[in-house]
Amino acid sequence: DYQKTKENNPSKVEALHSPATFQWNEKHAEIATNGTKTGNWSSTRISIDSKNIKKGDLFVALKGRHFDGHDFLNEAFAKGAVAAIVSEPKNTNYPLVIVEDTLQALQHMASFCIKHILLDTKIIAVTGSVGKTTTKDMLHSTLSQFGVSHTNRGNFNNHIGLPLTILSAPRNCQYLVLEMGMSEKGEIQRLSDISKPDIAVITNIEHAHSANFHSLFDIARAKLEILYGIKPNGTIILNKDNQYYDYLSSQSYKSGFNVMSFGKHQNTCTIQLLNTTRNGTGLNFKVKLPNNKITNLYLKVFGEHFVYSALATIAVLEALKLELPQNVFEAFKIPNGRGNMHSIQYGDEHILLIDDSYNANPASMKAAIKSLDMHSDGRKVAILGDMLELGNERVKFHTELYDCVTKTNVDKVHTVGELMLELHNLLPEAKKGSHFNSSHQVVSNLSDIIQNNDIILVKGSRGMKMELIVKAILSV
Numbered sequence: 001d002y003q004k005t006k007e008n009n010p011s012k013v014e015a016l017h018s019p020a021t022f023q024w025n026e027k028h029a030e031i032a033t034n035g036t037k038t039g040n041w042s043s044t045r046i047s048i049d050s051k052n053i054k055k056g057d058l059f060v061a062l063k064g065r066h067f068d069g070h071d072f073l074n075e076a077f078a079k080g081a082v083a084a085i086v087s088e089p090k091n092t093n094y095p096l097v098i099v100e101d102t103l104q105a106l107q108h109m110a111s112f113c114i115k116h117i118l119l120d121t122k123i124i125a126v127t128g129s130v131g132k133t134t135t136k137d138m139l140h141s142t143l144s145q146f147g148v149s150h151t152n153r154g155n156f157n158n159h160i161g162l163p164l165t166i167l168s169a170p171r172n173c174q175y176l177v178l179e180m181g182m183s184e185k186g187e188i189q190r191l192s193d194i195s196k197p198d199i200a201v202i203t204n205i206e207h208a209h210s211a212n213f214h215s216l217f218d219i220a221r222a223k224l225e226i227l228y229g230i231k232p233n234g235t236i237i238l239n240k241d242n243q244y245y246d247y248l249s250s251q252s253y254k255s256g257f258n259v260m261s262f263g264k265h266q267n268t269c270t271i272q273l274l275n276t277t278r279n280g281t282g283l284n285f286k287v288k289l290p291n292n293k294i295t296n297l298y299l300k301v302f303g304e305h306f307v308y309s310a311l312a313t314i315a316v317l318e319a320l321k322l323e324l325p326q327n328v329f330e331a332f333k334i335p336n337g338r339g340n341m342h343s344i345q346y347g348d349e350h351i352l353l354i355d356d357s358y359n360a361n362p363a364s365m366k367a368a369i370k371s372l373d374m375h376s377d378g379r380k381v382a383i384l385g386d387m388l389e390l391g392n393e394r395v396k397f398h399t400e401l402y403d404c405v406t407k408t409n410v411d412k413v414h415t416v417g418e419l420m421l422e423l424h425n426l427l428p429e430a431k432k433g434s435h436f437n438s439s440h441q442v443v444s445n446l447s448d449i450i451q452n453n454d455i456i457l458v459k460g461s462r463g464m465k466m467e468l469i470v471k472a473i474l475s476v
């Protein structure tokens with residue numbers, strides 16, 4: 001379900017383009033793609049979606065499993081495209097750049113941009129199993145306080161979204177923050193190779209999108225492919241509390257990179273978390289910086305996992321030699337569906353909804369349950385949907401949640417889907433809620449499971465459509 005989400009599919013969403021992007025012409029495109037040009041043109045906007053073409057765009061005709069951009073050439077030109085990059089020159093009346101492979105051409109254009117246009121831009125790559133989008137959003141909101149920063153829209157983190165993000169960066173961009181996702185090995189190498197990061201963050205190594213990997217170690221190895229593209233003398237930033245830290249750091253040192261670490265781990269992290277305490281509707285946390293200075297910070301969120309994104313962000317500032325501003329995280333907003341809180345009028349009272357419907361895997365599920373536990377003043381209710389894409393051990397990952405649920409003060413756990421049924425069957429009677437086959441069924445029975453003053457967490461994998469429950473609760 002990972003590939004199908006709207007956030008993951010750049011062709012479904014119009015990419016963000018700045019008016020100050022590089023102006024491509026037929027000669028640049030020919031050099032960048034090693035293609036053959038016909039006609040003269042210039043364009044500052046590159047688009048792969050004929051439906052969203054604007055006057056003056058350069059259209060790249062990609063071929064997917066279910067579509068072929070070449071079928072939409074006429075539409076693209078009718079809407080105002082000035083030229084197209086194609087591998088099958090069906091209509092030679094249009095200005096074209098003819099290449100062997102249009103996806104590779106898109107990636108080569110992004111490489112060209114990195115090598116020849118964005119020369120003064122600091123490239124910051126973010127990969128890891130969980131928390132990439134959260135961390136890149138925090139980095140972007142923080143770096144924007146220092147200069148022109150650009151980042152991927154939504155979750156554009158793959159072989160198409162990443163080049164599009166690079167191609168949409170303004171020429172005066174000082175910081176380009178690029179999320180890199182993967183669903184199989186080899187992908188991170190390619191993304192890193194295109195982007196040539198100055199700094200790379202690996203948030204953690206966990207079971208996420210792991211169906212294509214034999215083991216967690218295989219996932220660690222695949223994430224470490226990020227080393228392929230990092231510039232000589234570049235820095236890699238690693239989570240020292242993660243079980244793969246020793247492996248990742250030793251390989252990074254061996255490759256000659258600077259290593260910085262963050263976490264709670266003993267007293268030896270570059271960016272050391274000393275403690276976290278609740279304060280009103282957010283978290284105070286104390287951090288020791290490399291100069292031994294201790295600083296107090298605040299994040300207007302619940303959930304210690306957000307603090308880890310903050311630590312990684314502070315490490316990036318340190319690597320860039322930028323001083324940590326006061327109230328640095330004030331501008332940060334949780335990306336949609338990753339734990340956003342909504343207060344909703346319900347009868348004479350309110351309910352608090354925690355929308356974590358974007359996706360789920362064991363690490364983020366546990367983090368979300370612990371975040372729910374941080375709340376007070378209400379009955380804590382979790383509506384949990386199946387975690388998908390977990391391969392052979394999928395049942396174990398669901399039954400293992402028993403520990404997390406029973407060790408916290410969560411009052412009721414409702415479950416959705418056949419894998420969550422395994423958890424439902426184990427739950428102690430006091431915490432056992434209802435079991436549902438689908439999110440539609442939850443929506444039909446919503447009034448039976450919510451009450452005034454509830455604090456409700458909704459979380460599950462994308463394929464479980466938990467956002468339907470969120471929508472229904474928002475409109476009660």
Ligand code: ATP
Pocket residue numbers: 128129130131132133134135155157181203204208305306308309337338339356358359363364365367368
């Ligand atoms: P994807 O692979 O889908 O791109 P991602 O790595 O970008 O995911 P996010 O979208 O930032 O991750 O977050 C996914 C979920 O994980 C959200 O529920 C979020 O709150 C949670 N999360 C974020 N950071 C962490 C973390 N460090 N540990 C556990 N859960 C986290």
Ligand code: MG
Pocket residue numbers: 132133134155157179181
């Ligand atoms: Mg993401």
